Amino acid sequence: MTNAAQTSPGPIRRWIARATVRPEPAKRVQFDRPLLPWLFLAPQLAVIFVFFYWPSAQAISSSFYIEDPFGFGATFVGFDNYTDALGSAEYRHIASFTAIFTVLVTAFSLGLGLLLAVKADQVIRARSTYRTAMISVYAIAPPVAGLIGMMLFDQHIGPFVKLAAWFGWEMKVGLNYFDTAFAMILVSVWKQVPYNFIFILSGLQGIPQSVREAALIDCKNGARRFxxxxxxxxxxxxxxxxxxxxxxxxxxxxxxxxxxxxDKAANNPITLVYKVYVDGFRGNDIGGSSAQSVILMLVVLVLTLVQFRWLERRVHYG
Amino acid sequence: MKKSLSVIAALALTTNAAFAAPVQITWWHGMGGANEQVINQVAEKFNAAQANCAITPVSKGTYEEALASGIAAFRSGEQPNILQVFDAGAATIISAKGATIPAEDLLSQNGHKLDRDAFIDGIRNFYADADGKFIGMPFNSSAPIMYINTDAFTKAGVAPPKTWEEFEAVAPKLKEAGYVPLVASQLTWMLFENFFSRNNIQMASNNNGYDSIEGTTLNATAPEMIAFWNKLKEWHTAGLFGFYGAGWADNQKPFEEGKVALWIGSSGSFGGLSKTATMPFSADFIPYVAAIGEGNKSSFIGGAALFAMSGKPEAENKCSADFFNFLTTTEIQTFYHQATGYVAITKAAYEASKAEGWYDKHPVAEVGIKQLLLPTGEWSKGYRLGFYPQIRAVEEREFNKIFSGETTVEDAFKAIETEGNDLLAKFAKTAG
Known part of the structure; x- marks a missing residue:
C-alpha cells in the first residue's frame, strides 16, 4: 500500500511535493538528526490521527454493517447502507439542496466580502471604525447567529417577516421550504462575510502602491483596472x-x-451533514449515518482534487 | 466515576470505616429549565432521606440528546446508572436486551416489591414488555390535551367541542369572533399517534409492535386517518386551523397571545402556560371522531421513563433500586406531579392530590390524568416501534408538506407508511 503510493504519487502528494519544493530558498536549513523533525511533527500528527484518521476508519468500517444502537451485534451488509442512502429520493433531494446552498452561500459571502473590502479600502476617514464594525460580526458564534436569525424570521414577531409582509410576501419560515431556505442562506452569508472581508482587505493592502500607480497611468477606467x-x-x-x-x-x-x-427538520431544507446527524444521533442508525458521512468525505475529496488540480494552476502567486 | 469510587474507598480505609461513605450513582436525563430544578429537588430529597446512597442528576440536553449520550456512553462502558428515555425511544432501549436491567427485576432482586396495579392504566403498558413486566420505571408522564381560551368561547357564544364534529360546527363562529379556531403543537403526537388511541384504531401490525419486531408494519393509511386529515386540510384552507411548522413554540405562542381559541398541547405545558398566557384558559380532552363509533378512549402517554443500565456493580444497582422505589412513594409522586404539571403516575398520588384539594385550585392539572383514566381500548395501550424517532421525522416532513400545499393527504400518508415500514424492517434487521 505504502509502496504503491510512493511509486505513483497521487495528485495531492504531487501537489504537496510541488508546494514544499517551490520556494527553494538560497540557504536551506537542514536537520542533522533525522528524528528531530518527526518529534516536532508528532503533536500535529497525533491530533490528525486521533481526530481524523481514526474516526474516518471507524466510519468506513461501520458503514458496511447494520448495528443495533447499543453495539451488541453488527451484521455485515456490504454496500446496502450506500445503496439505501443513494437510492432514497429524500437523500438526493437533500444533496441537491446542499449543492445549491453551498454555491449560493459561497458566491454571496465572497462577493459581498469583496465588495465591502474594496470599498472599505478606499475609505479614508474613520477607517478603523468601519473596519471594526464589519469584522465584529465574525465574533458571533454560529448558534447565536442562528438564534438571531430565528428571531428576525419568527412567524409571529420577526421584524424581517413584517418587512416582507409590507412588500406582500407572506413569509413562513419553518413551514414554507423556500422561505426557510432563504432565511438560512441569508443568515449563513451574513455570518461569513466578515471573515472574507478581513482576508480580502489584508490582501488588498498587500498590493504595492507602485503597481496601483502604474495601473493608474495605463488605464483610467476604475472598474477595468480592478x-x-x-x-x-x-x-x-x-x-x-x-x-x-x-x-x-x-x-x-x-x-x-x-x-x-x-431541532425539527420536518420538510425544511437541511444539508447533508445535518442529515448525517439526524440519522446517526437522533435516529440511532449508525450504519446508515456512517455510509452518509463516507459519501460526504468522498465528495469533499473530489472537490479538493478539482480545486487543486484545475483552479490552483490559474492562480498567480506573484 | 471509578476515580471517585476509589477516592471514597481510600477515604473509607483511612477513616477506618468510621463513617460509611454513601454509594454514588448517576442519573442522566433530558430535562431543562424549571423541570430540571424539580429533578434536582427530587434527588436532594432522596439523598436526605437515607445515608447509604447519593444520586447525582445530570442534564444531557433534550430527550434525544439524553438517549444519544446514554447510548454512546454505554458503547464505551461509561454508562450512567439511570438513564431517562422518552416515549418514542422506548423501542430502541427495550429491544436492546442486555443494555438495561428490567425495572421490575431490579426492584425484586433488591428486596422491593413493585405493585403494577398501583399505577394508572395508561402508564402501565407503555414501558412494559408483552407480559406486562416493567422494563422502564415510568417517571414523567404527560397526555396531550386541548387548552381552551375561555374568552373566545364567551365572545363567540358557543361551547368548547368534545368531538371533531362539534368542532366543525363551532369553528366558523370562533373565526367570526376574530380568533384562529384551532392550533396544535407536535402533530405527530397529538393528531397522528393519539388519533389511533382516542379512536381505538390499530396503529401497527403485531399488536402495535408489542408482539414482535419482525415484520411489523405501520397502519398510517387507515381510512379514518386519511378522512380526518383531509378535514384538517380543509379547515386549514378555510382559516379554521392554523399551522406554523413543526416547532412546538411557534404553535403555542399565538395561543398565549390570545389569538387562538383552542390549542392542543401537553398536560405538562400547564405550568409554563399559567405564567405566559395573557388570557384565562381551561382545558379538556383532545376531541375524537364520533362517527367512528369507538371514541373517547384513553390516550397514549407521552413523556419518559427511567431505565437502569446494566454493567454496574451490585452496590450501585441496589441504590438504583432504592431510588426507583423512592420515586413511587406517594409523597414524591404528589410533589413531582404538582411541581411540574406532569400527570400523577400512581393512583395513590392522584387520590392524595384530590384529597388535598389541588384540583379545585388547578382544575386544568387534572385533565391529563382523567384522559389517561378513560376506558382503555384495544389499541390505546401504547405502541412499540423501532426507529420511531426517525419515523416521526418522516411524519413531520409530510405534515409540513400537506399544509404548505406540496402534497396531498393521501400521498403524504402513503409516504409515511412506505418509509416507516422501511425503517421498521431495518430496525428488525439491526435488533435481530
Missing part, C-alpha cells in the same frame, strides 16, 4: 477563501441550520 490588475493579484487570497467558504457552507453552517429548524 478586473485586470487588482483582482489577479488577489487570486491567491481568493483561492484560499474559496476553499474555506465551501467548507464553511458544507459543514460549519450546521449550528445555524440546527437552531433555525428548531
Amino acid at each position: 478586473f485586470t490588475a487588482i483582482l489577479p493579484l488577489l487570486a491567491p487570497t481568493a483561492f484560499f477563501l474559496l476553499i474555506i467558504n465551501i467548507t464553511y457552507a458544507l459543514f460549519d453552517t450546521f449550528a445555524v441550520i440546527d437552531v433555525m429548524v428548531k
Whole structure:
C-alpha cells in the first residue's frame, strides 16, 4: 500500500511535493538528526490521527454493517447502507439542496466580502471604525447567529417577516421550504462575510502602491483596472477563501441550520451533514449515518482534487 | 466515576470505616429549565432521606440528546446508572436486551416489591414488555390535551367541542369572533399517534409492535386517518386551523397571545402556560371522531421513563433500586406531579392530590390524568416501534408538506407508511 503510493504519487502528494519544493530558498536549513523533525511533527500528527484518521476508519468500517444502537451485534451488509442512502429520493433531494446552498452561500459571502473590502479600502476617514464594525460580526458564534436569525424570521414577531409582509410576501419560515431556505442562506452569508472581508482587505493592502500607480497611468477606467490588475493579484487570497467558504457552507453552517429548524427538520431544507446527524444521533442508525458521512468525505475529496488540480494552476502567486 | 469510587474507598480505609461513605450513582436525563430544578429537588430529597446512597442528576440536553449520550456512553462502558428515555425511544432501549436491567427485576432482586396495579392504566403498558413486566420505571408522564381560551368561547357564544364534529360546527363562529379556531403543537403526537388511541384504531401490525419486531408494519393509511386529515386540510384552507411548522413554540405562542381559541398541547405545558398566557384558559380532552363509533378512549402517554443500565456493580444497582422505589412513594409522586404539571403516575398520588384539594385550585392539572383514566381500548395501550424517532421525522416532513400545499393527504400518508415500514424492517434487521 505504502509502496504503491510512493511509486505513483497521487495528485495531492504531487501537489504537496510541488508546494514544499517551490520556494527553494538560497540557504536551506537542514536537520542533522533525522528524528528531530518527526518529534516536532508528532503533536500535529497525533491530533490528525486521533481526530481524523481514526474516526474516518471507524466510519468506513461501520458503514458496511447494520448495528443495533447499543453495539451488541453488527451484521455485515456490504454496500446496502450506500445503496439505501443513494437510492432514497429524500437523500438526493437533500444533496441537491446542499449543492445549491453551498454555491449560493459561497458566491454571496465572497462577493459581498469583496465588495465591502474594496470599498472599505478606499475609505479614508474613520477607517478603523468601519473596519471594526464589519469584522465584529465574525465574533458571533454560529448558534447565536442562528438564534438571531430565528428571531428576525419568527412567524409571529420577526421584524424581517413584517418587512416582507409590507412588500406582500407572506413569509413562513419553518413551514414554507423556500422561505426557510432563504432565511438560512441569508443568515449563513451574513455570518461569513466578515471573515472574507478581513482576508480580502489584508490582501488588498498587500498590493504595492507602485503597481496601483502604474495601473493608474495605463488605464483610467476604475472598474477595468480592478478586473485586470487588482483582482489577479488577489487570486491567491481568493483561492484560499474559496476553499474555506465551501467548507464553511458544507459543514460549519450546521449550528445555524440546527437552531433555525428548531431541532425539527420536518420538510425544511437541511444539508447533508445535518442529515448525517439526524440519522446517526437522533435516529440511532449508525450504519446508515456512517455510509452518509463516507459519501460526504468522498465528495469533499473530489472537490479538493478539482480545486487543486484545475483552479490552483490559474492562480498567480506573484 | 471509578476515580471517585476509589477516592471514597481510600477515604473509607483511612477513616477506618468510621463513617460509611454513601454509594454514588448517576442519573442522566433530558430535562431543562424549571423541570430540571424539580429533578434536582427530587434527588436532594432522596439523598436526605437515607445515608447509604447519593444520586447525582445530570442534564444531557433534550430527550434525544439524553438517549444519544446514554447510548454512546454505554458503547464505551461509561454508562450512567439511570438513564431517562422518552416515549418514542422506548423501542430502541427495550429491544436492546442486555443494555438495561428490567425495572421490575431490579426492584425484586433488591428486596422491593413493585405493585403494577398501583399505577394508572395508561402508564402501565407503555414501558412494559408483552407480559406486562416493567422494563422502564415510568417517571414523567404527560397526555396531550386541548387548552381552551375561555374568552373566545364567551365572545363567540358557543361551547368548547368534545368531538371533531362539534368542532366543525363551532369553528366558523370562533373565526367570526376574530380568533384562529384551532392550533396544535407536535402533530405527530397529538393528531397522528393519539388519533389511533382516542379512536381505538390499530396503529401497527403485531399488536402495535408489542408482539414482535419482525415484520411489523405501520397502519398510517387507515381510512379514518386519511378522512380526518383531509378535514384538517380543509379547515386549514378555510382559516379554521392554523399551522406554523413543526416547532412546538411557534404553535403555542399565538395561543398565549390570545389569538387562538383552542390549542392542543401537553398536560405538562400547564405550568409554563399559567405564567405566559395573557388570557384565562381551561382545558379538556383532545376531541375524537364520533362517527367512528369507538371514541373517547384513553390516550397514549407521552413523556419518559427511567431505565437502569446494566454493567454496574451490585452496590450501585441496589441504590438504583432504592431510588426507583423512592420515586413511587406517594409523597414524591404528589410533589413531582404538582411541581411540574406532569400527570400523577400512581393512583395513590392522584387520590392524595384530590384529597388535598389541588384540583379545585388547578382544575386544568387534572385533565391529563382523567384522559389517561378513560376506558382503555384495544389499541390505546401504547405502541412499540423501532426507529420511531426517525419515523416521526418522516411524519413531520409530510405534515409540513400537506399544509404548505406540496402534497396531498393521501400521498403524504402513503409516504409515511412506505418509509416507516422501511425503517421498521431495518430496525428488525439491526435488533435481530
